[in-house]
Amino acid sequence: MAYTKFTFDDDPQPPAQDSIKQTTPKTAPIPTAVLAETEKQKAFKVVDFQASDEEIDLPFPLGGGNSTSTSSNKRKRQESAHLDIDASGFETVGKKGKTLSKRDHGEGKRLREERERLAKERAELPIWSGQEAIQKAVKENDTVVILGETGSGKTTQVPQFLLTLFPNTPSTPRPPRIAVTQPRRVAALSLATRVAAEQGTKVGQRVGHSVRFDTVVGPATRLVYCTDGMLVRELLGDPMLSQYSAIIIDEAHERNISTDILLGSLREIQKIRNAPGATDDSGNPQVPLKVIVMSATLDAERFSTFFNHCPILYVRGRQHPVKIYHTEEDSDQYEDLAVRTFFQIHTARPDGDVLIFLSGQEDIDNLAQQIKFLSNQLERHYQNVLVLPFMASTSPLDQARVFQPAPARTRKVILATNVAETSITIPGIKYVIDTGVCKEKNYLSRRGTGIETLSLKLVSQSAAQQRTGRAGREGPGFCYRLYTSQTYKKMSAAPLPEILRTNLSSVVLQLKEIGVDDVQSFGFLDMPHPDFITESLMTLYGLGALDKTLHLTPTGSRMLKFPLDPAQARIVLASIDRSCTLDILDILALANETPIFTDPIDKRAESAEARASFRHRDGDHLTMLNVLRSYEALPKSDSAGRKLWCRDRFVNERNLKRAIQARDQMREICVRENVDWKTTAGDDSEPILRSLLDGLFMNTAIERDGEYKQMVGNSIVKIHPSSTMFGRRANAILYGEIVHTSNTYARSVSQVQYAWLAELPMFSFAGAGLE
């Protein structure tokens, strides 16, 4: 039996009350049944790990003196006040009552009691002792960067510190309103609820939230937790963000497109609103805009540099220790390593659930099968194993099981994509297995038409740290990285910001709307590649959103009213002329909530059959419309029946519901814009397909010898196997997107007529390539 000894003799000293030390065996017995079964194909070798003492270098030494910096802005940094806020060094007793008791009017006893209970918890947060330092820094500077580790309490507390900083006095022209942005809507919603309770009020009073489909903000609201995308929307209608006196950009390290747009815009807004003696259009003094950038990783210095070398405050976090292990050798067989590592943990380590990070559905389904199979071979004295896949497309029912505690004598193992990497906490996780891979979307610029790719990538160091941290939410944990520490050191520090790897047509259109005519000169934190910008300008010109001088047209402005990308917004406008807006709004809403069908790997044949029952001869767009129409024809009152209907037909009901919500919002926008959304093409698909073509003319291909050749771009594309057009032949197709994975696949495909292509303004040069 060729396997090496497997030891954990360098574990951290567990706390005295912890049971780890009594139950940890020195070597891991590998169950004979497992070995026998797998040895037929491959020797079941134990994975060797090395413990590593990974340390994070703080950019700002904690003990005061900051002379170790070697960066070019060293002098600047030394001038500004870098603070280290650490709960241990401060006495906070007696301070907490002061800010809270001030507003003890007329609220219910219950809210007051809740607030008082929460006040004790708040006072124990690491950030609490830094309240005065933070207030002082914000008072003295236009912008402050706060580097707060996870568990520091920055997201709930910093906004409340600012509330007391900007009192509502008669001299303030408007009640100072503070926005706090979040990358995810669930985060914005739950934070608003929590902070409202800490303030002793209900959401919609002093504290509100603002996310798509759900804005609860009242006249008394001073603090708004919103998604960053929502604030970008507000920016389009109010380029000075005049109703806010402070904007807090949270999770800035994630570098969303929306966050990057906001950071660039806020700096410009400050130049105007914070200039000495600045007045608004009516001649009133401008209220200066305070900006607080909050980040959880060590890129704080970049934000500081961007905002004129503003001060950085450092806040200690509170996280349980996680022991990190790396493999001794690198291997690309990460699925195999993950299985082995899981069983090493399962057979030799104390209770505690396991979270395995994988790249996507394929990995997850494979691993789930293997672990289920092998765990059934285990000797009976081992615990049961409960395997739970977890990705964004997992049904709500199955997602709920991920968060429920495991039954008695059972160890949960959760197989997750990076959906589990940020913000959500799964209770009970003690062990993390990090395969070190993820899927990442990228954009390649190529002769006028960009290409999106979705490919397997090594994660970044910061993602690896996030994954590791998932093991230390409730107590000390363990993280097994299926790569060497050398590989870790070679990983990029952070993922490439989204703005550097996406199609920019939405961004460019939005910037044009807020008056940024020369996108090249906009102050991005990271400047996108000039070719990306050129491509987006060409696309927008082709859609009629920009004129020949690249200025925004009335069509472009109208397109921005819809929460859609420019091509889709153009399709809506086309549908108005072609009298099929009802149908198009349904189709576009569905297209943005894919997948509409579920496709479990072990039931492929059944799900394909179910899809076929909705098939429309013209392709995926009208097939999805069939699904929606059938679903909406079911009795509204019978939600259990509808759920069953969806399950039997492999329809993802959650995505269908989300599409309906998005569709209804677009209908409301139509009403506001004086557009009749009730026009329908009935059974005639031609107006619908032609409307789609008006926006997707770049995404077209014609059939030649059984292959589809792009009209623009000249590549050969294949129809994705999940498409209803897969295996069928059409003269010409249009598609929602191209994705380069194992092949160049067109997804969301419908068939169109040659003749329609030739009539498009884009191809009116007598249809080159057409017959």
Added chain:
DNA sequence: CTCTCCCT
């Protein structure tokens, strides 16, 4: 012969 993940 198969789709990382958010957001308006």
